[in-house]
Amino acid sequence: MSLSYRGHRPVLLADFSRMAPDQVSVYVDLTAGGGGHAEQIARRYPAARLILIDRDKEAVARLREKFAGMERVTVVHGRAGEVDKWLFLLKVRKADLIFADLGVSSYQLDDPARGFGFKSDAPMDMRMDTTTGETALDLIKRLTEKELQDILSSYGEERESRTVARALKKAAAEGKRTVKEFRDAIAAAKRFRPARIDPATQTLMALRIAVNDELGEVERMLERAYVSLAPDGVLGVISFHSLEDRLVKRFFVDRRGQVPLPKPFDDLPPRPVTVLKAVRPTEEEVLVNPRSRSAKMRVLVRN
Numbered sequence: 687m688s689l690s691y692r693g694h695r696p697v698l699l700a701d702f703s704r705m706a707p708d709q710v711s712v713y714v715d716l717t718a719g720g721g722g723h724a725e726q727i728a729r730r731y732p733a734a735r736l737i738l739i740d741r742d743k744e745a746v747a748r749l750r751e752k753f754a755g756m757e758r759v760t761v762v763h764g765r766a767g768e769v770d771k772w773l774f775l776l777k778v779r780k781a782d783l784i785f786a787d788l789g790v791s792s793y794q795l796d797d798p799a800r801g802f803g804f805k806s807d808a809p810m811d812m813r814m815d816t817t818t819g820e821t822a823l824d825l826i827k828r829l830t831e832k833e834l835q836d837i838l839s840s841y842g843e844e845r846e847s848r849t850v851a852r853a854l855k856k857a858a859a860e861g862k863r864t865v866k867e868f869r870d871a872i873a874a875a876k877r878f879r880p881a882r883i884d885p886a887t888q889t890l891m892a893l894r895i896a897v898n899d900e901l902g903e904v905e906r907m908l909e910r911a912y913v914s915l916a917p918d919g920v921l922g923v924i925s926f927h928s929l930e931d932r933l934v935k936r937f938f939v940d941r942r943g944q945v946p947l948p949k950p951f952d953d954l955p956p957r958p959v960t961v962l963k964a965v966r967p968t969e970e971e972v973l974v975n976p977r978s979r980s981a982k983m984r985v986l987v988r989n
């Protein structure tokens with residue numbers, strides 16, 4: 687197992703470690719990425735079984751290499767929203783610790799060929815799983831201007847969503863293909879330019895969220911991870927976007943006090959679920975790892 691976090695620093699690693707239960711027989715990482723969080727679990731629980739899921743086949747290849755030779759580690763190319771299916775296929779009944787660190791990894795952001803960065807000469811793709819689904823360019827071509835506008839304003843809070851949607855449709859009709867071409871079209875169309883960020887930042891993030899159905903995935907993932915938790919299990923989620931965080935918060939709060947007891951006690955009042963206070967990175971962590979800036983971790987414990 688490689689020891690370095692080359693190119694990707696796990697976010698909120700110390701807090702992640704603190705929330706882990708004393709005993710872990712099965713750990714499920716729903717968004718394993720570079721395997722930083724998983725590596726810490728592998729070290730701390732030398733007998734634990736680790737199921738590492740990622741929808742990006744390049745991440746899966748990297749994870750297989752990183753954990754090569756460790757029979758207790760299974761790496762799955764799949765979606766977090768299907769975690770119950772993967773556990774069933776792997777004959778794993780319940781997990782003691784389930785974790786998701788949402789969004790894109792530094793590997794994805796830093797690889798210009800993937801089209802996540804706005805200076806990229808790569809095609810407008812933005813799929814985390816390049817083996818399936820529509821690219822960002824397909825999406826721009828298929829949706830109406832109004833549908834695009836709605837995506838930009840709800841997922842990206844883009845104030846000039848109408849202007850930008852029109853610019854995107856025009857650029858696609860003119861045969862523009864690369865992220866940089868679309869970025870330049872957005873920058874040219876917008877009247878107001880935010881001072882500190884690129885004018886295309888919110889639009890590209892909104893398109894990425896739509897291309898990968900990131901919010902739908904969070905909803906499915908939470909439902910299915912929750913039913914896969916062992917009785918004293920812990921579910922932790924790090925989100926980077928207020929819309930994701932809102933889904934996590936609502937899901938956790940809704941489940942407080944709602945764990946049904948197993949038969950024959952199922953007619954008794956359900957046992958409580960504890961929802962811990964959300965954790966944000968310290969100033970020191972943000973300095974060392976700027977990607978952590980908008981991270982928020984929420985933790986639910988079935989107790």
Ligand SMILES: C[S@@+](CC[C@H](N)C(=O)[O-])C[C@H]1O[C@@H](n2cnc3c(N)ncnc32)[C@H](O)[C@@H]1O
Binds near residue numbers: 723
């Ligand atoms: C922020 S990175 C995870 C980093 C990881 N915790 C580490 O320590 O290296 C997010 C990863 O989750 C994957 N991902 C995002 N949404 C996913 C989903 N719904 N299902 C499976 N993988 C997902 C991405 O492909 C990416 O590799």
